[in-house]
Amino acid sequence: MPDNPFPQPDADDIRLTSILRALADPGRVKMVQVLADGEYHACNVEAFGLDIQKSTLSHHFKTLREAGLTTVVIEGRSHRIALRSDELEARFPGLIASLTSESAVADLRTA
Amino acid sequence: MPDNPFPQPDADDIRLTSILRALADPGRVKMVQVLADGEYHACNVEAFGLDIQKSTLSHHFKTLREAGLTTVVIEGRSHRIALRSDELEARFPGLIASLTSESAVADLRTA
DNA sequence: CAGACGGTTTGACATGCGTCGAACTACTTT
């Protein structure tokens, strides 16, 4: 399937700088924390509890995906997004874990 | 000592968002990796191997310090900077470790 | 086939940020 409409980097091409830039926005970090359960989630605003427009949310999806943090599957007319947990853990051990820890989640809740 | 010219947040006030924003710049991440040895380092450009002007470096120092990542001591006419390793580890366990791991350092070297 | 649905893309806007050179400040050295 050439010309994938939702390109994402190979596991080996995930760069630390891209990840950290993607995580520079609090909303995106919250999204990662929500996705940390390993499940595929709906791509709507309610799923992440962020008070933003859907176009903005879509922009964040793109940023996370292109940084290598997430992957997307298309099911009919709805998309589902998930964290690339295993590949991220292999590439940068402990990084995601530290962002989804108790203290990290608590800190963002008090934002 | 009121009116500290180099203010830094208390350990409890270190916010995840501030840290991640500070780490959004590759140069600053390199600085953190250099500082990860726990020692106090000179505040000059050579110490970090970054091809930038000293005013830019100073700006990065300020960003790291205000985010709570670093602390500064003044010795005569030279300043020395260090990572707040223990406080950061207590606040967000594993975060700094994941950024200073073998793979993280290697990734930034290939930037 | 005509809508409705779920989400993306586009274009525009304001803000933030990295960068630099030059001026400045505090301390030391001569």
Next chain:
DNA sequence: AAAGTAGTTCGACGCATGTCAAACCGTCTG
């Protein structure tokens, strides 16, 4: 006191980014 040293601060510039509204596009449903 004058000059040097170490680093910060200031002002300006250009680029990147978060945000929104509106248009768009594939998919499903009546």
